[in-house]
Amino acid sequence: MSAEPHRLSRLEPYLDRAEPAPTLLKMLVGVQLAGFREDAGMSQEQAARQLGFSAAKLSRIESGKGRRPPTEGDVRALLRLYGTDDYESSVLLKLLHRAGEPGWWQRYDKRLMPEWFDRLVGLQEAAAAIRTFEIQYVPGLLQTPAYARAVVERGLPTASAGEVQRRVELRTKRAELLSRPDAPQLWAIMDESVLLRVLGSHAVMREQLARLVELAQRPHVTVQIVPLDATNASAPAIPVTYLRFGGLDLPDVVYLEHIRSANFLEDRDETEEYRISLDRLADEALTPLKSLALLRRTMDERYAGR
Numbered sequence: 001m002s003a004e005p006h007r008l009s010r011l012e013p014y015l016d017r018a019e020p021a022p023t024l025l026k027m028l029v030g031v032q033l034a035g036f037r038e039d040a041g042m043s044q045e046q047a048a049r050q051l052g053f054s055a056a057k058l059s060r061i062e063s064g065k066g067r068r069p070p071t072e073g074d075v076r077a078l079l080r081l082y083g084t085d086d087y088e089s090s091v092l093l094k095l096l097h098r099a100g101e102p103g104w105w106q107r108y109d110k111r112l113m114p115e116w117f118d119r120l121v122g123l124q125e126a127a128a129a130i131r132t133f134e135i136q137y138v139p140g141l142l143q144t145p146a147y148a149r150a151v152v153e154r155g156l157p158t159a160s161a162g163e164v165q166r167r168v169e170l171r172t173k174r175a176e177l178l179s180r181p182d183a184p185q186l187w188a189i190m191d192e193s194v195l196l197r198v199l200g201s202h203a204v205m206r207e208q209l210a211r212l213v214e215l216a217q218r219p220h221v222t223v224q225i226v227p228l229d230a231t232n233a234s235a236p237a238i239p240v241t242y243l244r245f246g247g248l249d250l251p252d253v254v255y256l257e258h259i260r261s262a263n264f265l266e267d268r269d270e271t272e273e274y275r276i277s278l279d280r281l282a283d284e285a286l287t288p289l290k291s292l293a294l295l296r297r298t299m300d301e302r303y304a305g306r
Contacts, residue, residue, distance in 0.1 A: 022106070023122025024245070025099035027064035029075070031249050032092055034062040036082040051077050063266075067115055069099040108170055112163075116262040120241070120255055121174060128246030129185040131278050134239050136197070138208060139188045142215055142223075145172050147208040150200035178221065187222040189278070189285055195225070195298045206303035213295050216288065224285040225294050236281075242274055 037047050048058040053074075061070045061078075075096055079089045105113060105121045113121075124130060124141070132139045137151055148171040152164050159167075177183060198205055216223040241255040254265040254274045265271055286294060 021122070021126050022069070022099050022101060022103050023064075023119060024126030024250075025095050026069045027126075027245075027250055029069065029092060029096050029099060030062040030064035032088075032095075033075070033078055033082075035249070036079070036084050036088075037062075040082040042082070047078070047081060050081060065119075067118060069096055072096060104173065105170070109166065112166060112170055116264070119264065120262065123243050123253055123255070124174070124177060124184075124241075126245060127184045127243040129187070129244040131187045131189075131242040131244075132240065133189045133236060133278060133281060134194060135191045135237075136194065136239075137199075138190065138194055138212065140171055141175050141178060141186060142188060142212060143171060143175065144204075144208050144211050146200055146204045148172065150204055154199065178215065178218070183220050185220050185222075187224075187282075189224045189226060189281055191226050192228045192294070195295070196302070202303045206299055209295050209299035209303065213292065213299065216292050216295065222288050223291055223295070224282055224288055225291040226281065226285045227294070230284055236274075236277060240274060240278065242271070242278060 037044070040047075042050075044058050044062070045055055047053075048055045051074075061074065072093065075093065076089075079092065084092070103122060103125060105125075106118065130141070132141075137143075138147060140148070143151065145168055149164060149168045152159070152167045152171075156164070156167075178186060195205075195209065199208075212223060215221045239257045241257070243253045243255065245252075251266045251268065252271045252275070254271045256263040256265070265274070285291065
């Protein structure tokens, strides 16, 4: 039996979004196809076998991974196999077509957007809530252009001036997410050392901390600082980003960044460990009000008049 129509009626607003959200739409198409398969009483192996797909191909379609969405032919074949009704098939195929439209970030040079980074930006654009922990830098979504330039120049010392500028523009464009009417809830936790590590210059740092002070007072942004004297803080050893997608039947995703690669975790047991770790870290960090006071104090005392 096919899924109840209201499952897809909730997704119709995504057909009218001014800006495409291909990463989200690929995931939504995959989740709905998996739901139709389960309603039809089939395992992945059974469905793949009947259509001559490999199990890996069907798994990839249902997970919504990869730069491109599945082909319309493959999706139509799956819908026929599952006996999906005309309404549900129509909505899903429209979502599929929109999933093929490039997001703004996909218009950048592919050398700036490896597949793992393309996916991160797409997930952030689609998330209802983003939690992040940083131990070395201000989180990318909160960076000023000058601070972002210093981060890029430090991480890519041999990059040309043109490449540095393009990367700064990309990072600045990403930060516009927080100014949208439908901005996600952002909860950022940083080690205090991030505030003390001078990148660019004292003037750059003062501007960056002023930006953090301004953002931390927005209703959808929470900033907390883990003080240097919090000796028992259970901080992860690498940056962590936790993404949640409200009410869309999508799994939470944890993004773990490495120097030139990244891991995405979607298994509930794994993501739950990171959620608990971030909860514990938030309890050990300064409260948002005390964190705001520390930001102001550091800005005025450490970076004043330089």
